[in-house]
Amino acid sequence: MTPPTTSPAGSERPRLAPTGRRHVADPIFKLVAIACATSVLVLLTAMIVRTTIEAWPVFADQGVIGFITGDLWDPGQSRSEVTGTYGAWPFLYGTLKASAIGVLFAVPLAIGIALFINEIAPAWLKRPLTYGVEMLAMVPSVVYALVGIYFFRIEIWRPIGQFVADSPLGVIPLFSGPVTNSSYWAAGNILAIMILPIITAIVRETFAQTPVDERLAAYAMGATRWEVMRQVIVPRGFPGIVGGTMLGLGRALGETIAVAFLIGASQRRDGSIFFAGDAVTSLIFNTFQDARPEGVWALLAIGVTLFVITMIVNVVARLIVYRVGRTVGDAAV
Numbered sequence: 001m002t003p004p005t006t007s008p009a010g011s012e013r014p015r016l017a018p019t020g021r022r023h024v025a026d027p028i029f030k031l032v033a034i035a036c037a038t039s040v041l042v043l044l045t046a047m048i049v050r051t052t053i054e055a056w057p058v059f060a061d062q063g064v065i066g067f068i069t070g071d072l073w074d075p076g077q078s079r080s081e082v083t084g085t086y087g088a089w090p091f092l093y094g095t096l097k098a099s100a101i102g103v104l105f106a107v108p109l110a111i112g113i114a115l116f117i118n119e120i121a122p123a124w125l126k127r128p129l130t131y132g133v134e135m136l137a138m139v140p141s142v143v144y145a146l147v148g149i150y151f152f153r154i155e156i157w158r159p160i161g162q163f164v165a166d167s168p169l170g171v172i173p174l175f176s177g178p179v180t181n182s183s184y185w186a187a188g189n190i191l192a193i194m195i196l197p198i199i200t201a202i203v204r205e206t207f208a209q210t211p212v213d214e215r216l217a218a219y220a221m222g223a224t225r226w227e228v229m230r231q232v233i234v235p236r237g238f239p240g241i242v243g244g245t246m247l248g249l250g251r252a253l254g255e256t257i258a259v260a261f262l263i264g265a266s267q268r269r270d271g272s273i274f275f276a277g278d279a280v281t282s283l284i285f286n287t288f289q290d291a292r293p294e295g296v297w298a299l300l301a302i303g304v305t306l307f308v309i310t311m312i313v314n315v316v317a318r319l320i321v322y323r324v325g326r327t328v329g330d331a332a333v
Contacts, residue, residue: 048307055301057082058294068092068305073267073283075295086298088305090269094184094277095306098263099252101188101273106196107245113196114204115229130204137197145261148190153181153262161185161274173271182264184273190258195248202247206240207233239321246317253310256281280306 059067061082070087077083117129158179164170165177179185210233218228234241264276265286284299291299 048304051300051304051307055297055304058086058297058301062086067301071267071269073298075287075291075298077292078294079292082294082297084294084298086301088280088302090267091278091280091283091302092305092309093269094187094263095253095259095279095281097184097273097277098187098191098259098279099249101184102191102195102252103245103249105189105192106199106248107241109192110196110199110203110244110248111234111241113200114207115233117204118207119225119229119233133197133200135197136193137201141194141255141257144190144194145258148186148258148262152189153186157186157189165274174273176272177274179274180264180276182262182276184263184275184277187259187263187277187279188273190262191252191255194255194258195251198251199244199248202244203237203241206237206244209240210236242317242320246313249313250310253306253313254281256285260285 062070062085067086067088069089070085071089072085072087073090074085113129113133117126117133121129158181161179161183162177164175165179169175170177214232214236215228218232223231259279260282263279263282265278265282266276267278268275269277280302284303287295288299
């Protein structure tokens with residue numbers, strides 16, 4: 001028997017000829033993968049088109065700019081035409097303000113947690129901390145809302161807010177009192193807790209991708225652990241920080257129950273973070289069940305507006321990640 005011929009070292013291994021089954025399965029798998037990917041775009045397009053069609057009578061009557069910038073929300077009772085006045089700005093303002101507070105608190109905390117888990121925590125503590133942060137993402141929104149109502153806002157957030165309002169910072173309109181239990185401040189803080197796991201997970205994975213050579217080079221030049229984290233790891237992971245922040249912001253913009261319970265349901269648009277306000281999601285949550293057809297059109301219109309804002313935020317985030325990634329290396333997820 002002739003011995004099998006061996007390929008020279010370093011040569012490419014011979015490719016197996018496709019069998020009949022593989023020849024049939026590969027195109028099928030390709031079609032299934034394309035269909036799955038396409039279904040996402042189809043569903044997204046269907047959502048946008050359908051909700052916009054339903055909301056169009058309100059946009060046509062109020063005008064897109066007038067609807068977005070209007071200050072009065074006075075629903076009508078008609079079933080066939082728009083008779084009320086619909087201004088979305090107080091609710092958009094509340095959504096953006098509460099989300100900004102949440103992101104402002106969550107991002108520095110997420111960066112600190114990620115650095116501690118990856119760089120400082122002993123081995124026996126890393127896994128429990130990681131699981132603990134991930135567990136926060138599994139808590140239902142209604143649980144956050146109830147804990148926020150009956151504990152956090154009374155025992156923690158209002159005393160802290162009152163301390164800030166009574167301090168010299170209270171002369172600034174943003175921090176002026178009085179401090180109410182339900183407010184932008186309370187809603188923003190609960191959002192910070194809710195988006196913390198998302199941002200932390202992405203930032204931690206991004207920091208872990210920092211090349212070992214860059215770490216060792218910094219240590220070889222005499223850098224301390226703090227200097228390595230501040231001058232190597234954080235700048236290298238900046239695209240991931242931006243990406244995680246935008247994902248967290250997207251979650252904050254769309255959160256419903258916790259915000260509805262804690263923001264106050266007031267159309268008053270005030271500069272202070274300690275006053276009650278309202279948000280797009282809480283408006284829909286509180287009024288959809290009893291809304292007449294005309295009111296439903298208006299709620300769909302404000303939902304479409306929030307959807308567009310979320311899309312713009314995500315597009316801007318991707319552009320920032322792309323631009324920064326070209327400079328420091330794209331470590332984003």
